[in-house]
Amino acid sequence: MKYEAVIGLEVHAELLTESKIFCGCSTKFGSEPNTQVCPVCLGLPGTLPVLNKKVVEYAVRAGLALNCTIANFSKMDRKNYFYPDLPKAYQISQYDLPLCSNGYLEIEIDGQTKKIGIKRIHIEEDAGKLLHENTDGSLVDYNRAGVPLIEIVSEPDISTPEEAYQYLTKLKSILEYTEVSDCKMQEGSLRVDTNVSIRPVGSKELGTKIELKNLNSFKAVQKALEYEIKRQIKVLEESGTIIQETRRWNESKGITEPMRTKEEAHDYRYFPEPDLVPIVVTEEWKEEIRQSLPEMPHHKRERFISEYGLPEYDAKIITSSKKMADFFEKCVAEYYSPKTVSNWLMGEFSRLLNETGKEIDEVPVTPQMLVKLLKLIDNGVISGSIAKTVFEEMFGTGKEPEVIVEEKGLKQIANENELREIIKKVIDENPKSVEDYKNGKEKAMGFLVGQVMKATKGKANPQLTNQILKEELSK
Amino acid sequence: MELYSLTIHQLKEFLHKKEVSVLEVTRAYLERIKEVEPQIDALITITEEFALQRAKEADEKIKNGEAKDLTGIPVIIKDNISTEGIRTTCSSKMLENYVPPYNATVVERLLEEGAVILGKSNLDEFAMGSSTENSAFKTTKNPWDLSRVPGGSSGGSAAAVAADEAAFALGSDTGGSIRQPASLCGVVGMKPTYGLVSRYGLVAFASSLDQIGPFTKDVTDCAIVLNTIIGHDPMDSTSLKIDKPDYTSYLKEDIKGLKIGVAKEFFSTGIEKGVKETVQKAIKVFEDLGADIIDISIPYLEYALPAYYIIASAEASSNLARYDGIRYGHIAKNYEDLIDMYMTGRSEGFGKEVKRRIMLGTYALSSGYYDAYYKKALKVRTLIKNDFERAFEKCDVIVGPTSPTVAFKIGERTNDPLAMYLADIYTVSVNIAGLPGISLPCGLSDGLPVGLQVIGKHFDEGRIINVAYAFEQANKFNAKPQAIGGAR
Amino acid sequence: MAISKCEVEHVAKLARLKFSAEEIEEFTVQLSKILDYVNKLNELDTENVEPTAHIVPIHNVFREDEVKPSMDREKILINASYTENGCFKVPKIIE
Structure with a gap:
């Protein structure tokens, strides 16, 4: 039965x-x-x-x-x-x-x-x-x-x-x-x-x-x-x-x-x-109380789509919790790149919240701190991948992102000469990949970038790394 | 003339003219208490030190020209009204050592005016009873005949005023607990309209019926005390916001043309011949004063008492559930587990009548019986309320006896709860309908006082005072209790 | 009898009261007498009568949502027989 x-x-x-x-x-x-x-x-x-x-x-x-x-x-x-x-x-x-x-x-x-x-x-x-x-x-x-x-x-x-x-x-x-x-x-x-x-x-x-x-x-x-x-x-x-x-x-x-x-x-x-x-x-x-009701989830979702241009999927996830939605809006008010903010909230932030079983208002990361982190990426101070490490530290300790970057020496290597030296070394150590690249194997490029990152513990500026690598390989 | 035999308005004059100090008055009363208390047993706690301290402060107030009506006036408070720092026992073993950390609103109001609290008076345990014999500590005697009860439950307050142990006293009235002892002790006692006086700090017996009111030596004093204790209290959701009248402005002898209702139902069940005759004589006095006597009827009156016992006991069973000894009050010493701690402690702490009412109330609210008992009683309450509303379309006040009998003998009714309940037969309907009622002495029967009850419309205390005052002035009842050295 | 011994025992338990066998007998008799008396109410047809829970018909008595100082803990605990670490103490309860 x-x-x-x-x-x-x-x-x-x-x-x-x-x-x-x-x-x-x-x-x-x-x-x-x-x-x-x-x-x-x-x-x-x-x-x-x-x-x-x-x-x-x-x-x-x-x-x-x-x-x-x-x-x-x-x-x-x-x-x-x-x-x-x-x-x-x-x-x-x-x-x-x-x-x-x-x-x-x-x-x-x-x-x-x-x-x-x-x-x-x-x-x-x-x-x-x-x-x-x-x-x-x-x-x-x-x-x-x-x-x-x-x-x-x-x-x-x-x-x-x-x-x-x-x-x-x-x-x-x-x-x-x-x-x-x-x-x-x-x-x-x-x-x-x-x-x-x-x-x-x-x-x-x-x-x-x-x-x-x-x-x-x-x-x-x-x-x-x-x-x-x-x-x-x-x-x-x-x-x-x-x-x-x-x-x-x-x-x-x-x-x-x-x-x-x-x-x-x-x-x-x-x-x-x-x-x-x-x-x-x-x-x-009753009407007075009704007037005082804040915006409900489905209204908020629609507004996030029309006002911030978020995809429907993002809007739904972000507005499923009011605290998350409020956090999002506070970030966007200071850093108008809604999709970037939403990616962070749905990605790293949500992953860590799930792992720790905490609510967004129970962790020490504030909207201002997240915005600072995003600006560090934009200004080329750190790379996107390093930013994830920094964020994890912020989440655990509540320290400001720039303090973490400073303390741990995570600043991106954006000095051309310094980076060129490292790249030259990588090219010298990987003749096989260099040859592969020259024979038209595009994948070899990715491997070499990875080696540069490894050598710099992820601190190499990605765009600059690409540019210098190409220059050096075409020599 | 002894100081302790004076009324509030007489004392007030002496005090304000500085012919006597509050300290002298207070000492005179404390002496009087020491003299008569061994015979009367009206008090559970005498607050001598506190009283003398308050007396000095009151003298300061008078000196500074800040005297109010009750400044320096000695008062006794029923021991179910919360007094900060002063034991409040409800005459129960349960609260034998309970010292409240806060004052009832009425106590605050008296203290603000500068009244001097002399002590706390005996009552039937948790105000359940009509003779003050249900006290866990002592039986108060009627100053008119020491072998008789003072009535109850506020028997201590009534006897104390009758025996000149205080200028006035506060009591509480759930089914007649002010008016009936006032009647039996030959003093004036008033139960105000439900909602007129704050219940905050009155240890609850039956929340929808309880009301605090004064015992005084005459109607003028009643008006004076009422002026102080009434008024909205934000701490009591059932206290009403009304304009505060000056009740002394109703102390007038003229009641010509006033319509006084007399209901035959108030002269039926178990009324003593002497009481009936005395009250009928009183009605004649009203006629002579030019009032119109109107026959009215309260057909459902006979159902008031059974409805009362269901409503009051049901509410009491819930109100008294908090006494488990954990936060305050008596706690069991030996028990098996948590449930047994509750059962043992409560059974040791409560007396028989309290247990009886908790049992009745619990039963009336229990699953399967709620509709048959509690809800039924609330419906009958509607019928009685409607009866009074109809009656008041024809008359301004209703008069009748307060109690069907004069003071009965100590021990006479202790083994028959129903016979004891009948003492409230003429008073409970007033609580059921939330109306104001006063009892004032109207004569003697076999040498014992008979009380006349005047019932008014909601918040019509002024009219009651007018009628009672007119009667008092015309009737000139001036007998004094003879059992003690009652110089008046 | 308007109420049985068994019911009296049940009600006693509901009310957290404990009685000896004689007291149960006595209460059964007394409560029965009282119930017989209050059963007088059944003479009345109240089918279409509204119950009155509050005699003075007022509604919406509120306080504003404002924090007032609480009482000193010492005063809160002063009347309790058993206290420990700022708490009231009761027999061990296993939940």
């Missing part, structure tokens, strides 16, 4: 507000434990929440970018459960009246566009953090308690792990574009849960749903889903039954494992939060 998967994704994104959702504490990441805490976010007896207006605006912004219906009337609810990271023993969230619903985003699969439904987007507060380094107990840091979140729930329209990956990539790009979240998975500002069930192709009934946790990257989501779908198919083919459970992705083993199940079923006892009043988003407010 052939099976198909039904996949749902729940994404939590921390919003880029300055202060927390219900109090004035800072949302800055990475501070000393419990230094961004006040009576309100600590849930001291008698304290009350007051909603941060930006949180509503950011959620609506995300909703508009994801083609959602924005609720005219919305409210906050309490979700009750006990855990040490939850100071009030309830999370203020939204239950039956979320701010945004019924949206979608489009992904491209094998050149085809597919719509993935967004069921809802709601706002809520984050919990604190448990630290487990100690042996005799766990420690609680409430700096994160009260940081605003949006939860984005997809419709179960996703049917392959690849689609899930594309959905997440697109979603992240939109959230970055709208500037509502910085989407840093390693800092926990973007978190993904997924659930998956399988059913025979053509069947309308849904299979037993398995929830997957501990997904630390989009690739992990994809791999976990691939594994889990195979596992479920195997269970069914061996006439077993799939038990509803939560499974954990074990990255190192590449498998999903059952999580120790908590014996009691959750009963969150949702009810309307009496300490907060309803949220009414009027048409005027």
